[in-house]
Amino acid sequence: MTAQTLSEKLPTTPPTAPRASDRWWHRLLDRRFLPVAGTVATLILLLVGGQLRYSTDDRSFISMRLFSNLFIDNSYLLVLAIGMTFVIISGGIDLSVGGVVALVGLVIAKLLENGAPLPFVLVVGVLVGTTMGALIGVMVQYFRIQPFIASLAGLFLARGLANLLGKTAIAIKDEGFASLASWKLKFGERPDIWYINLSMIIAFVVLLIAVYLLHYTRFGRTVYGLGSGDGGQAAGLMGLKPGATKMWVYVISGTCAGIGGLLFAFYTKSGYNLSGVGMELDAIASVVIGGAVLTGGAGFVLGTFAGVSVYGLILVICNREGLEIWWNRILIGAILLGFVLLQRVLVARRR
Amino acid sequence: MSGDGTATSWIRTVSRHHLFWPVVALVALWIACGIVSPGFLDIKLVDGHLFGQLVDIARNSVTYMLLALGMCLVIATGGIDLSVGAVMAIALSVSLTYIDGAANGESVSTALTAIALGLAAAAVVGAFNGFLVAGLGIQPFIATMIILVAGRGIALAFTGGQITTTHSAPFKSIGSGFVLGIPTPLVIGGVVFTLVALLVRRTALGMLLESIGINRTASQMAGVRSRNITWLVYVLCGLLAGLAGLVYGAPTMAADANNIGQLMELNAIMAVVIGGTKLDGGKFSLAGTIVGALILTTLDRAVIIFHLPSESKDLFKAIVVIAICIAGSERLRGQLGLRRVPQVPGPPTSPNKPVEVAA
Amino acid sequence: MSQTSASAPVVEMRGITIEFPGVRALDGVDLTLRPGEVHALMGENGAGKSTMIKALTGVYQIDAGTIRVDGAEHRFHGTAQAQVAGISTVYQEVNLCANLSVAENVMLGHEVRVGPFINWPATRRKAREHLALLNLDIDPSSQLGSHSIAVQQLCSIARAMVVQAKVLILDEPTSSLDKAEVAELFTVIRSLRDQGVAILFVSHFLEQVYEISDRMTILRNGKFVGEHLTRELPRLELISQMLGRAGDELAAIEAGAQRVAREDDESRTPLMTALGLGRNGSIEPVDLELFAGEIVGFAGLLGSGRTELARLLYGADKSDSGTLSYAGEPIRSAAPLASLKSGVAYSTEDRKKEGIIADLTVRENIALAIQANRGAWRRIPAKELDEVVARYMTALNVQPPNPNMLIRNLSGGNQQKVLLARWLATSPKLMILDEPTRGIDIGAKAEIQRLVVELAAQGLSVVFISSELEEVLRLSHRLVVLRDRQKIDELANGPEVTSSTVLEIIAASTTEHEEGAA
Structure with missing residues (x-):
């Protein structure tokens, strides 16, 4: 054979000149970032639209007050969605979070009713979520049950346990808990007063930890590796620990659900076995709107943050418009459709 | 199960059958119920109508069954349909809203028109799902999630946010009547099951569904019209979900769009999976799906028989699902039967089905 | 050809046996890898090449036999341990994460850190240096999946070099490369060999095996058949050892498939x-x-x-x-x-x-x-x-x-x-x-x-x-x-x-x- 005569420059080796692809703005236009760019664009569109439509001479729509309300109302969703982001990037799904929110709320309410000390109750509440997540993780990782089914069982388990704890809403009357729930920092002057409450602070701390874990640790890279479409084989062959990571992803999501349940209890000051119905969908929708791909392997924590903001803003706008409540769902469905189509177009362009 | 002699090999063969664990679970449940409540297994003929706990269970299982049959076919193509619960609500809202507005709600023709409209609405939603999945190539999980999120809103838009309650004896009879002594829903369920079974097993549809679910590209290269077939299956699933909604809502004649069919998509998927069909797609079992639906309904009933708080049925379901999944998991079987389970047969690059939600 | 065959072996596998339910995949197989040498592992499909590689990389546990790396006996439980011992593998189909960036794939597990954080700019820089050693000038932050298979293959090798592998296993690395890319790959392999890396090369392409390898081990049906210097083993002899058939028989099969006489009818209409x-x-x-x-x-x-x-x-x-x-x-x-x-x-x-x-x-x-x-x-x-x-x-x-x-x-x-x-x-x-x-x-x-x-x-x-x-x-x-x-x-x-x-x-x-x- 005359292989040498055929030898030529590796066609894929470009000349050694500085290339445009190194520039940061080109990196921004990288297709990995495009869905998130879409989210941010939607967010800006909603804000600008709202600004034009609802601002009056003495009151701007875009204000600290708007953002403050947005995250007072959605801090629990943000935390749930962050946990969900880990799971979705790993190529899994966690349907249990809504049930866990209800369970955690009831556990907190029941424990406080029976006079357990507050710090203990808060820790136990979160740990309930962690335990549920660990259970799902064991089913997924050790018994190789599909995440969908395993977390579905988790959902029914959490709801079933919540039902056993109580069938009516239990108001939380504990003073310490009430003061934590209503604690807030006041900013600004009337009528533009805005607040930072404890839920927001917790949610943002969770956000920072998640950014660190997902984007600045080996663990985070393994999560992406799990979602690369081969079930983590490549990650395993690279000497990472895909098995343990898969387990941890569900523990993280469960813990986030536990924290979310706590925040939801702060928000409603009660525990109720029927709360959080469909909340897993809101969380998944926010993550998808935030640019993560449901088959795994792509997505960002900050994208999810933007996704939750879009979600919250739609509710605000529906409210401002005085639309019937069912429009919320239809609109969120429509936005979801829009993002799904966008992702589809991006994938099609890749081919 | 772990026996290694030839004497026990048939046990192993039987226990490996996909229907083994589901049927064992169902029979065990029935026996347990029969022990606690001695009259459980009796079936009586009163006024020429069949009555009994098992008849009730069968009747109640029809909703799950209709949903799960459609779901089973969708899952076979490697898809999933999360919208079925919402489709139930839409179909019922459309039907009852029509009857509510009709001049003579009691006439048979009004009822038939209402049924036709409800089913048509369901089929349209199914076609929309099919378009997203087969036409645009969007992942089924997310494509059908759109209707799951928006569907109840659409149903509420039909009823104007009210719980539409109306009267129509002919319509009501599809949920609570009898045909030749057999509850109408059961007849509907039986007919639908037979039709679906004929449709997939007497034609080549079943094999083609499986081939699409296992390897879509290869099927296309072999000339299989995978788009059309996938689309058809989503329409069928929508249609069956609509029918389930009508049968489910007919006895009460109330279109409570917020609550009807709530979590039904999950129950339907569970019935399919309990019945031994893998969520990855490919091989499917209609008979297993029926067994799955019966297990879920029996669980609902068992809670009452065991004098447990009615709310604990979710807990029950969770335990049964976990038990069946773990009993059927390769890992457990491997530990009981084989010394070593090569989890990756062939080279590490073999195209193992990626563990993902619904691709 | 390399002349370092006298130096001490870096890997010695002796009497390796692996059983699967009902099958003995490997039966007392020996394999010796020496530094600065390209060693080809030959055999038909099912001869046990992949299983042998997996035994060496810790994917499979061995049932009998010993694995020595640098004279010390090892029992690997998982690829991570094998990597620590200096054994890296580049698989047939690239086994990296296509959704991650080139830098992440090359450096994963060896990132540059600042405290508990990964320092991404420094990590990318280091990845670029490693890629440059292989004559590969691509943007480390680009997505791996956006590059050709050949480039991904080279990234895979770059990764092996980052972990400072003493032994590099290449499992069918050329199966999806064109000639030019193969030539490029071989240049890289030779330069690694000259740096003293022991390379285990598995390929279906006999031409390539003869072009690149110094020595070969032949397996058949999970058994060791022989070890030879490549230049001393004629092709027909290799094939008959792989197949366990005599050379004449093989020639007969080949002859059976000889082409028939062609028609030269110009008046035909095309189908x-x-x-x-x-x-x-x-x-x-x-x-x-x-x-x-x-x-x-x-x-x-x-x-x-x-x-x-x-x-x-x-x-x-x-x-x-x-x-x-x-x-x-x-x-x-x-x-x-x-x-x-x-x-x-x-x-x-x-x-x-x-x-x-x-x-x-x-x-x-x-x-x-x-x-x-x-x-x-x-x-x-x-x-x-x-x-x-x-x-x-x-x-x-x-x-x-x-x-x-x-x-x-x-x-x-x-x-x-x-x-x-x-x-x-x-x-x-x-x-x-x-x-x-x-x-x-x-x-x-x-x-x-x-x-x-x-x-x-x-x-x-x-x-x-x-x-x-x-x-x-x-x-x-x-x-x-x-x-x-x-x-x-x-x-x-x-x-x-x-x-x-x-x-x-x-x-x-x-x-x-x-x-x-x-």
């Missing part, structure tokens, strides 16, 4: 005619005529456009220029089903992804195309199907002869035969065979070659595509030469046409190309 058929970014417009009873070989390197052209002819991809006509009738929009109905069959290049339906039975796999042809509603009567299945399974000698086995449990060669049965069952007039003999053992290969000749003798028009130029030359009546997604020549085959004739055509057009560009 299929393509005029200016092309597809943007896939293949430049091509003119082509295919005749009944003739085997046309598509000769060209991987990526030359031969598969792309085949896909256009079958309608698997849509053309965006030119016309296609079949039996005198123009085809408006070609699609697999329509092609199938009119008698065109296409056996795809990628058996796993585009061929078999792994979880269906052999019977169902054979039935698929005829059934698709009839539509979903008219099922083939069971009796009729049984007959068809039995006929083709016998004719093609599918082993084991059980139509109710899942096709996934068959060997590669038998899977290929089942696929051929699928297409033959549709009674095609034109059969396009894309790499029908890739990755299957020599016995099955000869059988398939013989079949191709027989089909043409029965009046079928056959398009034959293979990476092995010799095979194409042996079987084809006419050759269509492709390069760089263009048809560059067409010639009648004959005794005077040899592989170097074709290579010269390809090479000549290369120089034309370069001159044109200059």
